[in-house]
Amino acid sequence: MKAQVLLPKIFSYSFTYNSNNIPLKIGDLVEVPFGKNKEIGVIWKNKNTKLKNIKIKNIEKKIKNYSIDHNLINFIEWFSTYNMVPLGLALKMAIGNKDNFIKKIDPSFNISKKKTKKFELNSEQKNAYEYLSLINNKFDVSVLQGTTGSGKTLVYFERIKKIIDRNKQALVLLPEIFLTNEFKSRFEDFFGYEPAIWHSKITPKNKRIIWKGIIKNKIKLVVGARSALLLPFKNLGVIIVDEEHDASYKQDEGIIYNARDMAISRASFEKIPIHLVTSIPSMETYNNIKNKKFRHVRILERFDNYPLPKAKIINLNINKIKDKFISDETINFVNEFLNRKEQILFFINRRGYAQYLICKKCGFKQSCSNCSLYLTFHKTKNKAVCHHCSLEKNLKNKCKDDGNCDFIMYGPGVEKIFDEVKKIFPDKKVEIFSSDYMKTKKQTDKLFKKINDNEIDILIGTQMISKGFNFPKLNCVVVVDADFSGRGYDLRTTEKNIQLYHQLSGRAGRFSSESLIIYQTLIPEDLTLNELIKNKSEELLKAELILRKKNNLPPFIRLIAIIISSNQHDLSIKGAREIKIQLQKISNIEVLGPVDSPLLKIKKKFRSRLLLRFSSGISVQKKITNLLNSLKISSKIKLTVDVDPVNFS
Numbered sequence: 001m002k003a004q005v006l007l008p009k010i011f012s013y014s015f016t017y018n019s020n021n022i023p024l025k026i027g028d029l030v031e032v033p034f035g036k037n038k039e040i041g042v043i044w045k046n047k048n049t050k051l052k053n054i055k056i057k058n059i060e061k062k063i064k065n066y067s068i069d070h071n072l073i074n075f076i077e078w079f080s081t082y083n084m085v086p087l088g089l090a091l092k093m094a095i096g097n098k099d100n101f102i103k104k105i106d107p108s109f110n111i112s113k114k115k116t117k118k119f120e121l122n123s124e125q126k127n128a129y130e131y132l133s134l135i136n137n138k139f140d141v142s143v144l145q146g147t148t149g150s151g152k153t154l155v156y157f158e159r160i161k162k163i164i165d166r167n168k169q170a171l172v173l174l175p176e177i178f179l180t181n182e183f184k185s186r187f188e189d190f191f192g193y194e195p196a197i198w199h200s201k202i203t204p205k206n207k208r209i210i211w212k213g214i215i216k217n218k219i220k221l222v223v224g225a226r227s228a229l230l231l232p233f234k235n236l237g238v239i240i241v242d243e244e245h246d247a248s249y250k251q252d253e254g255i256i257y258n259a260r261d262m263a264i265s266r267a268s269f270e271k272i273p274i275h276l277v278t279s280i281p282s283m284e285t286y287n288n289i290k291n292k293k294f295r296h297v298r299i300l301e302r303f304d305n306y307p308l309p310k311a312k313i314i315n316l317n318i319n320k321i322k323d324k325f326i327s328d329e330t331i332n333f334v335n336e337f338l339n340r341k342e343q344i345l346f347f348i349n350r351r352g353y354a355q356y357l358i359c360k361k362c363g364f365k366q367s368c369s370n371c372s373l374y375l376t377f378h379k380t381k382n383k384a385v386c387h388h389c390s391l392e393k394n395l396k397n398k399c400k401d402d403g404n405c406d407f408i409m410y411g412p413g414v415e416k417i418f419d420e421v422k423k424i425f426p427d428k429k430v431e432i433f434s435s436d437y438m439k440t441k442k443q444t445d446k447l448f449k450k451i452n453d454n455e456i457d458i459l460i461g462t463q464m465i466s467k468g469f470n471f472p473k474l475n476c477v478v479v480v481d482a483d484f485s486g487r488g489y490d491l492r493t494t495e496k497n498i499q500l501y502h503q504l505s506g507r508a509g510r511f512s513s514e515s516l517i518i519y520q521t522l523i524p525e526d527l528t529l530n531e532l533i534k535n536k537s538e539e540l541l542k543a544e545l546i547l548r549k550k551n552n553l554p555p556f557i558r559l560i561a562i563i564i565s566s567n568q569h570d571l572s573i574k575g576a577r578e579i580k581i582q583l584q585k586i587s588n589i590e591v592l593g594p595v596d597s598p599l600l601k602i603k604k605k606f607r608s609r610l611l612l613r614f615s616s617g618i619s620v621q622k623k624i625t626n627l628l629n630s631l632k633i634s635s636k637i638k639l640t641v642d643v644d645p646v647n648f649s
């Protein structure tokens with residue numbers, strides 16, 4: 001008997017082996033010889049693969065007690081086609097690497113019981129819970145919307161609990177790795193045991209333990225980042241996508257996919273309900289609510305009825321802000337909160353100290369030699385750093401008059417604001433909340449503890465802080481530089497801004513009736529900002545949706561970006577032109593470009609872009625993949641395909 005075996009490698013097809021008289025069915029995991037090595041693969045559906053004239057090898061053995069289900073097999077096939085990713089690489093996301101099968105005696109996943117705290121749903125939460133629970137055992141998308149602080153988490157915890165009680169598994173997706181730890185204690189308090197935490201940074205040993213627990217249906221609750229999407233659940237009952245609007249669900253490197261959208265598909269293959277949880281839905285979700293494709297329920301009240309913070313716009317007069325970015329008016333407000341021993345957050349969405357370094361004498365700008373980007377000055381390192389490729393440069397540069405360049409700094413970053421805040425409030429405890437300062441779990445935990453114990457008066461934070469944290473004493477947020485001018489590289493600039501500022505304002509006043517968000521801005525008359533402070537986020541989404549329709553943008557049409565990169569600029573453009581000619585043979589798609597990427601060079605590669613546009617009802621990926629596979633593409637250029645692109649840089 002012959003059997004098809006798919007290997008977790010870059011191939012898009014399975015290999016034929018002899019079954020060696022082992023009774024096998026689709027989904028079984030097997031060990032096979034491959035080249036000089038042994039590999040673990042999965043018995044795959046029998047496709048009419050052409051048998052080449054080669055000696056067919058025997059399957060060595062079946063891996064006992066391990067198999068993946070038909071639902072997951074079908075999903076892997078679909079995932080691979082949709083995202084134009086080799087089938088084997090999609091499989092790899094599901095079965096991991098060989099480590100999972102090494103005979104090591106690992107302890108099984110620890111599900112020790114802990115004490116639970118008592119939680120009770122208020123009537124709005126109860127209502128939302130009942131609405132979500134209306135549909136079980138079949139595919140259904142519902143959206144749970146509620147302001148930050150309305151207790152959405154509690155609602156879906158209750159939902160998960162009921163589903164786990166029926167001996168099913170539950171998957172909770174979170175947009176960022178660091179949030180999984182923040183959530184852990186909340187899960188423990190509610191469920192009385194630790195959830196399995198899954199993301200790319202957990203240790204190989206933990207990965208093995210959790211993977212085995214999932215495929216054997218022993219682990220019921222998994223909390224994970226994007227990569228948890230293809231785990232081999234045996235009896236999945238529900239998927240929750242928390243903070244569904246978060247742009248981090250889109251993976252932009254390696255295997256490019258949108259984890260939120262893929263989670264919806266996984267739920268459809270598993271025939272189970274999925275709940276998207278958000279305070280302000282993403283544009284796609286908003287559109288689907290309007291179209292009645294997704295069910296929708298809201299929680300309007302905040303926990304204990306604490307109101308959302310008041311908002312204030314403060315005009316940052318451009319003539320005054322040479323190197324002072326915090327206005328006197330802001331300082332007055334901040335002092336009121338400090339006097340009450342409450343915490344303040346200064347928000348600035350730029351890492352490092354200053355965005356540009358320009359020589360006063362010769363105009364030389366520090367830029368990256370690998371990327372078309374200026375370098376950001378990092379004071380702690382005393383170096384100029386590229387935020388794309390991490391290149392670090394010393395500041396010393398030879399100027400035109402033989403001396404050294406004398407750099408001035410433009411565009412304040414988090415470190416610059418830190419210095420300024422320190423100067424204004426010299427006896428206050430100030431800390432930076434940014435990825436550069438939270439590299440290890442230990443650093444992060446320490447910072448959280450200090451914040452929660454009220455040992456910090458003022459936080460200076462980047463975008464990271466807008467996500468899902470509960471800081472009880474934080475009652476005043478200052479947006480240092482509220483900027484709504486889109487930069488054009490990102491389809492979602494407006495949408496992202498609406499969500500960012502909404503999230504930020506939600507960080508303040510979780511447990512206080514008097515809280516404030518201050519928007520310092522150079523453009524106080526900006527329409528979006530003025531709507532935003534009236535809590536009209538939804539009207540803004542509506543307007544944006546109309547604009548998208550008018551401009552023929554997603555979700556009204558579909559896009560696929562193809563990025564052609566090369567060491568030489570002319571090769572990337574030439575390659576793109578040739579590929580365009582071929583792609584134009586496919587009916588029903590429009591091929592735009594090629595154009596140079598706004599960030600022309602990244603990591604020493606020049607990048608040209610093609611954009612394919614087609615109507616949302618049709619599926620063209622298979623045709624495009626087949627065509628691209630049939631082309632003889634020079635080894636000097638590299639293709640990257642981004643289905644449903646968001647970022648156009």
Ligand SMILES: [Zn+2]
Pocket residue numbers: 368369370371373386387388389390391603
């Ligand atoms: Zn760089």
Ligand SMILES: [Zn+2]
Pocket residue numbers: 359360361362363364398399400404405406
């Ligand atoms: Zn100079």
